[in-house]
Amino acid sequence: MNSSNYIARHVAALPKSGIRDFFELVAKMKGQDVISLGVGEPDFVTPWHIREAAIYALEKGKTYYTSNLGLIELRRAISTYVEQHFGISYRPEDQVIVTVGVSEALDLACRAFINPGDKVMFHQPCYVSYSPSVVLAHGDAIAVPTYAKDNFALTAEALRAAWQPGAKLLMLNLPCNPTGGTCSREQLEKIAEFCREKDLLVLTDEIYSELTFDGTHTSIASLPGMAERCIFLHGFSKAFAMTGWRIGYACGPAPLIDAMMKVHQYSMLCASIIAQEAALEALLRGWDSVLKMREQYHRRRDLIVRRFNEIGLKCHSPRGSFYAFPEVTATGLNEKDFATGLLAQEKVAVVPGAAFGDGGRGHVRACFATSYEQLIVACDRIERFVAAPRSERLKG
Amino acid sequence: MNPVLKLLLEGGSLTTAQMAQVAGLSVAQVEQHLEQLKKDKIFLGWHPVLDLSREAAAAAAVRAVIEVKVTPERGGGFNRLAERIARFDEVESCYLMSGGFDLLVFVRQPSLQKVAAFVSERLSTIEGVLSTSTHFMLRCYKEQGFLLDGGDAPSTRLNVAP
Numbered sequence: 001m002n003s004s005n006y007i008a009r010h011v012a013a014l015p016k017s018g019i020r021d022f023f024e025l026v027a028k029m030k031g032q033d034v035i036s037l038g039v040g041e042p043d044f045v046t047p048w049h050i051r052e053a054a055i056y057a058l059e060k061g062k063t064y065y066t067s068n069l070g071l072i073e074l075r076r077a078i079s080t081y082v083e084q085h086f087g088i089s090y091r092p093e094d095q096v097i098v099t100v101g102v103s104e105a106l107d108l109a110c111r112a113f114i115n116p117g118d119k120v121m122f123h124q125p126c127y128v129s130y131s132p133s134v135v136l137a138h139g140d141a142i143a144v145p146t147y148a149k150d151n152f153a154l155t156a157e158a159l160r161a162a163w164q165p166g167a168k169l170l171m172l173n174l175p176c177n178p179t180g181g182t183c184s185r186e187q188l189e190k191i192a193e194f195c196r197e198k199d200l201l202v203l204t205d206e207i208y209s210e211l212t213f214d215g216t217h218t219s220i221a222s223l224p225g226m227a228e229r230c231i232f233l234h235g236f237s238k239a240f241a242m243t244g245w246r247i248g249y250a251c252g253p254a255p256l257i258d259a260m261m262k263v264h265q266y267s268m269l270c271a272s273i274i275a276q277e278a279a280l281e282a283l284l285r286g287w288d289s290v291l292k293m294r295e296q297y298h299r300r301r302d303l304i305v306r307r308f309n310e311i312g313l314k315c316h317s318p319r320g321s322f323y324a325f326p327e328v329t330a331t332g333l334n335e336k337d338f339a340t341g342l343l344a345q346e347k348v349a350v351v352p353g354a355a356f357g358d359g360g361r362g363h364v365r366a367c368f369a370t371s372y373e374q375l376i377v378a379c380d381r382i383e384r385f386v387a388a389p390r391s392e393r394l395k396g
Numbered sequence: 397m398n399p400v401l402k403l404l405l406e407g408g409s410l411t412t413a414q415m416a417q418v419a420g421l422s423v424a425q426v427e428q429h430l431e432q433l434k435k436d437k438i439f440l441g442w443h444p445v446l447d448l449s450r451e452a453a454a455a456a457a458v459r460a461v462i463e464v465k466v467t468p469e470r471g472g473g474f475n476r477l478a479e480r481i482a483r484f485d486e487v488e489s490c491y492l493m494s495g496g497f498d499l500l501v502f503v504r505q506p507s508l509q510k511v512a513a514f515v516s517e518r519l520s521t522i523e524g525v526l527s528t529s530t531h532f533m534l535r536c537y538k539e540q541g542f543l544l545d546g547g548d549a550p551s552t553r554l555n556v557a558p
């Protein structure tokens with residue numbers, strides 16, 4: 001039996017994530033004193049009161065399935081939060097669905113809205129799952145480039161240039177993983193206008209919105225007339241340091257949420273009740289912790305961006321997220337040689353930007369969700385690496 | 397707020413050189429801030445946070461907290477007696493409290509006998525001290541913001557993740 005004959009063509013054709021290769025490389029260095037700036041999650045453990053609420057839920061015997069849409073108390077809390085923080089109102093009864101992370105919400109949206117061959121636009125560099133989620137739903141993914149000169153903000157001009165007839169959906173992620181790019185309100189308004197003109201449905205992934213350091217975050221779904229054509233995706237992983245709990249949600253017009261619910265109902269049934277209970281506690285009483293963590297990230301951002309620029313790695317100050325995305329070409333190395341050399345010579349892991357799409361070439365992603373002590377040492381090591389002779393640096 | 401004071405209040409374990417990096421200042425500027433805080437009598441000194449249950453720290457491992465009732469005095473209230481008690485070297489901290497007693501006194505000594513001697517010979521014989529109630533600390537679980545054993549397990553965060 002030839003097992004490869006059994007793998008669906010579109011799955012077989014899917015490239016492996018570039019992150020995966022690098023993960024293997026770092027894993028080989030186990031036991032050595034590697035400082036990793038290669039992660040995509042907070043270094044903080046989930047705040048204790050949230051963990052404690054989950055323990056309490058278990059003690060009380062909360063071990064059942066929940067409604068497909070998720071616990072109504074949690075959906076109410078989500079609705080209140082989204083209204084207060086983003087100025088968008090969603091009915092908890094039929095416009096909110098709790099999912100297994102934003103990851104599942106993305107997948108549900110793709111499967112619920114894409115017909116084979118439908119075109120989906122997304123900005124690049126971006127989160128590694130976007131294009132594969134579209135492809136797995138038999139859609140065609142159209143990358144829209146963002147540029148370092150714009151601090152990786154998405155512009156309506158770039159959207160217009162990339163647009164093709166048959167485009168149906170636009171995926172947005174602001175602040176963006178891996179670039180930290182955001183859009184000003186004016187830029188968002190132009191994007192919104194373009195979406196109305198081309199009748200695009202927007203999936204807006206707001207997972208880093210609470211980690212906005214300068215100014216206030218605006219969601220495209222809050223702009224006049226946009227709520228009806230937006231699916232608002234958000235979750236607990238980043239702001240509440242809850243990556244392992246796997247809770248996210250989608251909000252949007254009832255018929256669209258209902259379509260997503262159909263897929264969810266037959267594939268996932270519901271998200272874990274214990275994690276939903278923890279998420280409820282997070283929304284009700286977790287804000288002090290969120291603010292404290294945000295302040296830490298803010299100062300770490302200032303530290304790493306300042307150091308990168310001092311070292312000669314040109315780096316814009318990301319308005320949000322916990323990623324710095326410096327350009328490394330001034331060192332005479334491409335992003336891959338830079339990351340491999342840095343790992344081998346100085347034991348600091350960063351992710352080559354091309355893992356996030358072609359637009360990431362020439363850059364690396366450095367996550368600053370790491371203690372001050374580690375960040376300071378990592379920056380010193382990077383400085384030494386950049387100053388070393390080229391022949392040394394290339395020893396991978 | 398003074399950026400150095402902010403870092404001190406967070407209670408981490410940064411050196412002044414690390415503080416400089418975090419706050420985006422030079423080491424000299426951090427030291428200037430510290431000087432100013434000293435002048436303003438806000439920053440009084442460094443004090444290490446130690447796990448006294450470790451063998452190596454056993455020299456001062458016996459700690460007790462003493463509830464003290466005193467007679468307040470016309471004019472000074474509790475201050476004169478509190479200050480008098482606070483001056484003993486045995487006393488680490490001393491607070492005026494609301495509730496069922498007046499002063500709460502933290503002491504740390506190499507042995508139980510030494511604490512007992514302090515209470516019976518020095519503290520309770522002060523004129524104006526009505527009663528004392530001494531509680532020995534058996535085990536510390538959290539010290540000034542630091543969890544001792546039993547905190548979170550070492551991080552299992554992946555080194556590279558999307």
Ligand SMILES: Cc1ncc(COP(=O)(O)O)c(C=O)c1O
Pocket residue numbers: 040100101102103104127173176177205207235236237243246247248558
């Ligand atoms: C932009 C973006 N969206 C979604 C996710 C996945 O989030 P979740 O943990 O909620 O599935 C991530 C995680 O790295 C992300 O960076």
